[in-house]
Amino acid sequence: MHQRRSWFVLSMLCFGFAFLYVPILSMIVYSFNASRLVTVWDSAHSPTLVWYSELFRNDEIMDAAGLSFRIAAVNATGAVILGTLAAFALERFRRFRGRGLFSLLTTAPMVLPEVITGLSLLLLFVVLEPLIGARGATTITIAHMTFSMAYAIVVIQARLATVDRSLEEAAMDLGARPLKVFAVITLPLIAPAIASAWVLSFILSWDDIVITSFVSGPGSTTLPQYVFSKVRLGVSPDINALATILVLIVSVAVFIAGTVMMRRDQRRIRDAQIALGAGG
Amino acid sequence: MHEVQPRSGATAGSPYVRLEGLTKRFGDFVAVGQVSLEIARGEIFCLLGASGCGKTTLLRMLAGFETPTAGSIWIDGVDVTQVPPYERPVNMMFQSYALFPHMTVAQNVAFGLRQDGTGKTEIAERVREMLAMVQLEGYEKRKPHQLSGGQRQRVALARALVKRPKLLLLDEPLGALDKKLRERTQFELVTLQEKLGVTFVIVTHDQEEAMTLASRIGVMRAGEILQVGTPTDIYEFPGSRFVADFIGSVNMVDGTLLEDEPGHVRITCPQLDCTVYVDHGVSAPPDAAVAVAIRPEKIQLSRDRPPGTDNVLAGAVVGIAYLGDATRYLVQLPNGFQLRVTAPNVSRREERFDHGDPVWLHWHASSPVVVTR
Amino acid sequence: MASGSRLGRWGVIALPYLWLAVFFLVPFLIVLKISFSNVQLSMPPVEPALTWDADHAVHLRLHLSNFAFVLSDRLYIEAFAESLLIAAVSTVISLLIGYPMAYGIARAPGTWRNVLFLLVVLPFFTSFLLRVYAWMGLLGRAGPVNGLLLKLGLIHEPLQLLQTNFAVYLGMVYSYLPFMVLPLYSAIEKLDLTLLEAAADLGCRPTKAFFTITLPLTREGIFAGCLLVFIPAVGEYVIPALLGGPDTLMIGRVVWDEFFGNRDWPVASALAIVLLVLLSGFVLLLQYVQSREREA
Numbered sequence: 001m002h003q004r005r006s007w008f009v010l011s012m013l014c015f016g017f018a019f020l021y022v023p024i025l026s027m028i029v030y031s032f033n034a035s036r037l038v039t040v041w042d043s044a045h046s047p048t049l050v051w052y053s054e055l056f057r058n059d060e061i062m063d064a065a066g067l068s069f070r071i072a073a074v075n076a077t078g079a080v081i082l083g084t085l086a087a088f089a090l091e092r093f094r095r096f097r098g099r100g101l102f103s104l105l106t107t108a109p110m111v112l113p114e115v116i117t118g119l120s121l122l123l124l125f126v127v128l129e130p131l132i133g134a135r136g137a138t139t140i141t142i143a144h145m146t147f148s149m150a151y152a153i154v155v156i157q158a159r160l161a162t163v164d165r166s167l168e169e170a171a172m173d174l175g176a177r178p179l180k181v182f183a184v185i186t187l188p189l190i191a192p193a194i195a196s197a198w199v200l201s202f203i204l205s206w207d208d209i210v211i212t213s214f215v216s217g218p219g220s221t222t223l224p225q226y227v228f229s230k231v232r233l234g235v236s237p238d239i240n241a242l243a244t245i246l247v248l249i250v251s252v253a254v255f256i257a258g259t260v261m262m263r264r265d266q267r268r269i270r271d272a273q274i275a276l277g278a279g280g
Numbered sequence: 281m282h283e284v285q286p287r288s289g290a291t292a293g294s295p296y297v298r299l300e301g302l303t304k305r306f307g308d309f310v311a312v313g314q315v316s317l318e319i320a321r322g323e324i325f326c327l328l329g330a331s332g333c334g335k336t337t338l339l340r341m342l343a344g345f346e347t348p349t350a351g352s353i354w355i356d357g358v359d360v361t362q363v364p365p366y367e368r369p370v371n372m373m374f375q376s377y378a379l380f381p382h383m384t385v386a387q388n389v390a391f392g393l394r395q396d397g398t399g400k401t402e403i404a405e406r407v408r409e410m411l412a413m414v415q416l417e418g419y420e421k422r423k424p425h426q427l428s429g430g431q432r433q434r435v436a437l438a439r440a441l442v443k444r445p446k447l448l449l450l451d452e453p454l455g456a457l458d459k460k461l462r463e464r465t466q467f468e469l470v471t472l473q474e475k476l477g478v479t480f481v482i483v484t485h486d487q488e489e490a491m492t493l494a495s496r497i498g499v500m501r502a503g504e505i506l507q508v509g510t511p512t513d514i515y516e517f518p519g520s521r522f523v524a525d526f527i528g529s530v531n532m533v534d535g536t537l538l539e540d541e542p543g544h545v546r547i548t549c550p551q552l553d554c555t556v557y558v559d560h561g562v563s564a565p566p567d568a569a570v571a572v573a574i575r576p577e578k579i580q581l582s583r584d585r586p587p588g589t590d591n592v593l594a595g596a597v598v599g600i601a602y603l604g605d606a607t608r609y610l611v612q613l614p615n616g617f618q619l620r621v622t623a624p625n626v627s628r629r630e631e632r633f634d635h636g637d638p639v640w641l642h643w644h645a646s647s648p649v650v651v652t653r
Numbered sequence: 654m655a656s657g658s659r660l661g662r663w664g665v666i667a668l669p670y671l672w673l674a675v676f677f678l679v680p681f682l683i684v685l686k687i688s689f690s691n692v693q694l695s696m697p698p699v700e701p702a703l704t705w706d707a708d709h710a711v712h713l714r715l716h717l718s719n720f721a722f723v724l725s726d727r728l729y730i731e732a733f734a735e736s737l738l739i740a741a742v743s744t745v746i747s748l749l750i751g752y753p754m755a756y757g758i759a760r761a762p763g764t765w766r767n768v769l770f771l772l773v774v775l776p777f778f779t780s781f782l783l784r785v786y787a788w789m790g791l792l793g794r795a796g797p798v799n800g801l802l803l804k805l806g807l808i809h810e811p812l813q814l815l816q817t818n819f820a821v822y823l824g825m826v827y828s829y830l831p832f833m834v835l836p837l838y839s840a841i842e843k844l845d846l847t848l849l850e851a852a853a854d855l856g857c858r859p860t861k862a863f864f865t866i867t868l869p870l871t872r873e874g875i876f877a878g879c880l881l882v883f884i885p886a887v888g889e890y891v892i893p894a895l896l897g898g899p900d901t902l903m904i905g906r907v908v909w910d911e912f913f914g915n916r917d918w919p920v921a922s923a924l925a926i927v928l929l930v931l932l933s934g935f936v937l938l939l940q941y942v943q944s945r946e947r948e949a
């Protein structure tokens with residue numbers, strides 16, 4: 001089929017990608033600028049790595065990063081567990097009482113403005129204070145899990161929908177009980193989605209500022225909180241360095257993911273060829 | 281309630297599989313309505329019907345994937361109605377084969393045995409034996425997506441049979457195969473079944489599949505079994521218009537009983553403009569409205585008028601379809617009614633008819649079937 | 654599934670359901686309750702709704718004053734209106750940029766498509782906060798945008814680009830673009846190309862085919878993308894906080910300031926409830942669109 005390459009579409013593509021990437025690239029470039037006035041290029045002393053070394057010597061940032069990391073990891077694991085259960089229920093159970101409400105509860109956190117969910121969670125934690133103590137890392141993790149779960153459900157349910165029901169029925173027919181079927185048949189088949197959901201939840205938690213601000217307490221400063229309070233006052237070169245490092249990590253991860261996907265596609269094509277080569 | 285007894289071919293003694301008043305309702309919709317059936321051990325029983333007739337639902341109830349709304353299922357004397365699928369001595373070959381994509385062929389076949397806790401050496405032995413039986417030795421390490429359609433089916437078959445189930449259910453087993461493969465697989469299936477002695481229940485919408493494979497067929501429609509019998513019974517002695525029309529092609533005409541004797545009946549058919557004489561009796565009230573079914577291959581064409589007055593008609597050829605092994609004619613009677621006639625091409629020098637040729641049709645008195653429903 | 658026992662099923666649903674009920678539903682009820690209360694100097698700075706008096710009689714006080722205040726004060730009404738406007742305009746701009754992008758990616762040949770898709774997704778994974786920060790750098794008085802304009806001689810002194818509504822629009826479209834592109838891409842990719850071939854065969858020009866076939870058939874993707882941008886954009890806080898000026902009144906910021914600045918929890922709660930009610934129609938619409946798509 002002929003491919004009509006419209007110049008309009010092509011130029012919009014270029015414009016769109018430029019729009020997306022110029023700010024990111026500018027941040028990276030300025031991270032090597034020796035001048036403290038981030039955007040005024042100090043050609044005498046640049047490029048330099050001085051902000052990177054300052055970054056690693058800054059205990060506050062390092063602690064905040066560590067906290068964010070721990071919270072994000074716990075949150076991702078919890079979100080994926082809850083998300084798998086919920087996705088399974090939504091996808092496999094035809095009708096149950098309260099399904100409409102459940103479905104709504106699993107979509108809303110994704111979409112509602114964070115000030116609403118943050119505010120409401122803070123109020124809940126205030127009420128629960130005698131039970132769970134002061135606000136801090138725990139409340140942040142709980143809050144993150146609540147909205148991460150919504151995203152995890154979307155990813156996992158989408159994959160679960162493509163799993164052939166007859167595979168699960170065949171397993172049962174051959175003698176496996178429902179729990180065994182889930183562990184041995186369903187889970188391996190949705191594993192990629194679970195992994196994606198974990199990564200997605202991690203990133204959402206790592207990145208979150210609004211909800212975190214509402215539900216955090218003294219002594220639990222996450223990385224976004226630190227960055228936010230700093231940039232409210234204006235641009236700062238160590239933030240640029242931080243940004244560059246994060247972009248680098250993400251790019252490497254995306255590159256690896258992309259290569260893995262391509263490798264898998266190639267293998268699938270090869271397998272199909274083997275099958276075709278075989279006789280009836 | 282339709283309680284159907286097997287006419288012939290069933291073994292004596294208690295039935296191996298027994299369905300009693302089996303019903304399945306989805307809300308107001310009755311998918312299967314009060315089906316009672318008996319299947320003998322070692323039979324190949326085929327449920328035949330169009331899509332939506334309830335045959336798949338019935339099969340799934342046998343497997344345990346649907347809970348009956350009413351009725352019971354007995355296998356080898358045990359009531360299995362409430363038994364979950366993983367505890368039934370029943371195995372199924374799915375229409376899509378449902379091979380586990382992340383497992384090898386050997387692992388797929390071994391799956392059922394592992395659930396039973398069978399020992400490793402025994403599993404390996406039985407898997408090897410089974411794969412040899414379906415002619416897939418050497419394919420143990422392959423994954424499903426590295427196999428062709430026919431090979432996948434054989435893995436599915438091996439996987440279902442390796443547990444030596446009491447009952448094997450097959451859902452449209454030949455549907456996904458092309459014609460040549462289908463013929464080969466038909467014979468392979470029957471041979472395998474005879475060797476292992478497993479009771480088969482097959483569900484299909486394909487008459488040819490049913491006629492070739494089954495020792496007995498149950499024709500289903502709208503959740504009910506209309507008739508059960510051997511392929512010969514079903515074809516030669518259909519019990520209703522629907523069954524007559526469903527299997528093969530048929531000429532169906534309405535008529536009224538003129539004479540009703542134990543030894544013969546005579547029916548007048550306005551559509552045919554002749555009387556039909558049938559050489560056996562039917563059970564129907566006098567002057568009943570009946571239908572007469574005559575199979576196309578039972579009608580003979582000739583240029584000269586055959587003797588007798590019953591079962592003789594005149595017409596003209598209006599359609600010809602040459603099929604190689606036979607020729608199908610469409611013959612129109614003076615009153616406009618059309619009959620289908622199939623004439624085998626027995627010899628090259630046999631006379632053939634052309635468009636517009638006047639012909640005489642006749643059939644033997646044993647050929648028509650009188651249908652009262 | 655005939656074999657899953659009822660108890661087993663409830664076991665699966667129970668955990669996530671309970672979690673969401675406790676950590677999502679109950680909080681909203683609390684917000685509702687507080688929106689009916691009065692502020693007081695305490696921690697929490699809210700008067701209790703239920704009180705006992707000496708005769709052991711229970712009094713339930715529900716103050717509607719917060720809502721009356723919120724719905725009548727010009728400041729709040731303007732904030733709501735401006736939030737809706739900014740969100741709507743941002744959504745439209747995102748759609749105008751996002752649709753051609755999604756179309757280009759969906760129609761790209763094999764490997765290119767995967768690469769482009771990953772490139773769209775990548776910014777989504779880098780910190781949202783940092784990407785907004787990037788614009789702070791670009792739009793500053795000493796920043797490269799002003800620098801370029803000065804060099805080209807288009808202006809004689811740096812423009813005030815930050816702390817303006819313009820910056821807010823820019824930031825909004827920038828941050829939410831991936832949310833628009835992804836559902837659009839998904840919808841366009843599912844389009845059956847043979848439909849367009851049939852149209853061409855019947856004499857339809859490409860532009861006309863686009864408007865009469867492609868656009869209507871990707872309608873659900875468009876709805877999903879617009880809703881996924883509009884709903885959170887209305888209550889956005891970070892972008893107006895960092896890029897907006899003192900007169901950029903967005904409701905997210907107002908709620909934040911009432912809550913943290915004024916410590917007036919009841920009013921903040923009332924605002925949140927009104928915002929929730931305002932958006933609930935859209936959220937239900939999104940639910941409907943997504944369930945329709947899942948059935949298809």
